[in-house]
Structure formats: C-alpha cells, structure tokens
C-alpha cells in the first residue's frame with residue numbers, strides 16, 4: 010500500500026520554510042523574501058513519488074506579538090499543526106534560538122507525546138552559512154523538546170538543496186499508509202488568482218525591502234482568458250495593490266511609474282514560467298487606510 014501524509018512546516022519567521030517547501034517540491038510554490046513574515050497563508054506543495062504522496066503545508070512564521078494580523082498568522086500555524094499527520098519543525102542554524110524559538114517550542118510541546126516522538130522531525134537549515142552552528146541548535150532541541158528523537162533531526166541547506174533526500178526518506182518512513190489526496194500530476198493546490206497575487210507581492214517585497222515590507226495587499230479584481238490574433242490563449246488580470254498610506258503608494262509606483270513597471274515585468278517573467286498562457290497584467294496601486302486592521306480584508310488572506 011502506498012503512503013500519504015500532510016506535513017506541516019513550522020518555525021519562527023525567516024527560518025527558510027518557504028524556501029524548503031519549494032526545494033522539496035522542485036518548483037516555485039511559495040514566495041520567499043528576506044523580510045520576516047512573508048508567508049500569510051497555509052500554502053500546500055505536493056511531492057509525488059513511487060512510495061506515495063507528501064503534501065507539505067507551509068505556515069506563517071510563528072512570531073510573538075499581540076497585533077491583530079500576527080495573532081491571526083499564529084492561529085493559522087496552530088491550525089495547520091493540529092490538522093497534519095507529520096510535523097517538520099524548521100530551525101535556523103545561523104541564529105541562536107531566542108524567545109521566538111521558545112514560543113514555537115511551547116506550541117509544539119502542547120502536542121500529544123506520541124506525535125512528538127513518532128511524527129515530528131526537526132530540520133536545521135542554513136548550514137551553508139559560515140556562522141551556522143548546528144551543534145548549538147541540537148543542544149537547544151535536546152534540552153527544550155527532548156521528545157524529538159535524534160534519528161529524526163536533520164541538517165540541510167534549503168537554498169543549496171543539500172540534505173533534502175534524507176529528510177524526504179524519513180518522512181516517507183513516518184507517513185501512514187493511504188491514498189493520494191491530490192492528482193499525482195500536481196505540485197500545488199493554489200488557484201491561479203492566488204498565485205498571481207503572491208508572485209506580485211514577492212516582487213514588491215523584494216524590490217522594496219526597507220520601505221514597504223508588510224503594508225501591502227495584492228487584490229486580483231478581475232481575471233479572464235481570451236484568444237489573441239494568433240489564436241493563443243492570453244490570461245488578463247486586473248490587479249490592485251493596496252497600501253496603507255499615500256507615501257507608500259508613491260514608493261510602489263516609483264518615478265514615472267518605473268518601480269511598478271519593474272514589479273510587473275519581474276512578476277510576468279515568473280508567471281510565464283509557471284503557466285502555459287501568455288499573461289497580461291494591469292496593475293494599479295490604491296491607498297486603503299489601515300487595511301491591516303480591516304477584518305474583511307484580513308479574512309481574505311489568513
């Protein structure tokens with residue numbers, strides 16, 4: 010009988026959860042940026058092999074904060090943990106574990122004992138960095154969360170795709186028997202609308218690192234397919250980038266629209282490798298004061 014499992018990838022912000030998800034799936038499933046708290050949803054990436062199917066669920070980084078948006082992100086991560094068959098706890102070898110790491114451990118330590126001993130693995134990432142100290146992280150794990158057994162602790166570099174095969178092998182061993190959840194041709198369950206909005210958000214975050222890390226929301230207002238003169242299908246998307254202040258709107262648009270153009274071109278480049286269609290993006294920017302406190306918008310994405 011084949012195996013199948015939902016695997017939650019959890020950890021504090023910026024440990025490389027989304028990078029790992031993409032590396033395991035060998036595809037760009039989740040967006041990545043150097044700014045903590047990039048991921049806002051539980052994003053699924055699917056690995057199909059002879060032995061069966063693993064459905065990885067990327068979660069927002071667990072962050073200590075009482076802000077409304079952070080509380081929702083944390084709740085989303087907790088929910089995913091509760092719904093998964095296996096847990097992949099990702100740690101960063103290049104940073105010493107502080108309060109934020111302890112907050113993740115606290116959540117994991119509320120799980121039933123057998124879930125930790127038999128269904129949880131710890132993966133220490135970023136071992137390619139000079140300042141990486143895997144031994145310190147291993148000590149932290151054995152002290153704070155001793156129920157995770159040594160044989161279930163791995164060291165990897167998600168960026169360089171090193172050590173991943175061992176991780177997959179272990180997960181397939183731990184996975185329960187079962188039928189695949191998704192079509193075995195798929196590597197993600199995200200819809201077209203969501204993928205377009207995420208890729209645009211990634212480009213904006215990466216080009217405007219300092220200025221606008223968390224203040225944007227990308228809303229796909231309209232999307233349709235049409236045939237062009239050559240008979241090829243073209244996907245048209247009308248997109249609004251919402252910002253909180255007019256000053257941020259100005260930064261995203263840039264001088265003479267230069268920044269917005271850069272975002273559009275980079276997004277198109279990625280999207281045309283993901284989809285078979287030609288794509289046309291019409292992107293506008295709009296100020297929507299305090300969207301991060303607006304429950305209606307927050308509900309749409311967390």
Ligand SMILES: Nc1nc2c(ncn2[C@@H]2O[C@H](COP(=O)(O)OP(=O)(O)OP(=O)(O)O)[C@@H](O)[C@H]2O)c(=O)[nH]1
Pocket residue numbers: 020021022023024025026027028029040041042043044045046047048049068069070071134135136137138165166167168169
């Ligand atoms: N050197 C190095 N950098 C990495 C590695 N994995 C991820 N990164 C970098 O770490 C940063 C954060 O990566 P993400 O994958 O967005 O991290 P995340 O855990 O998903 O972050 P949140 O979604 O904010 O919780 C990016 O700049 C990545 O390129 C790694 O193995 N080595």
Ligand SMILES: [Mg+2]
Pocket residue numbers: 026027028039040041047048067068069070
């Ligand atoms: Mg992420």
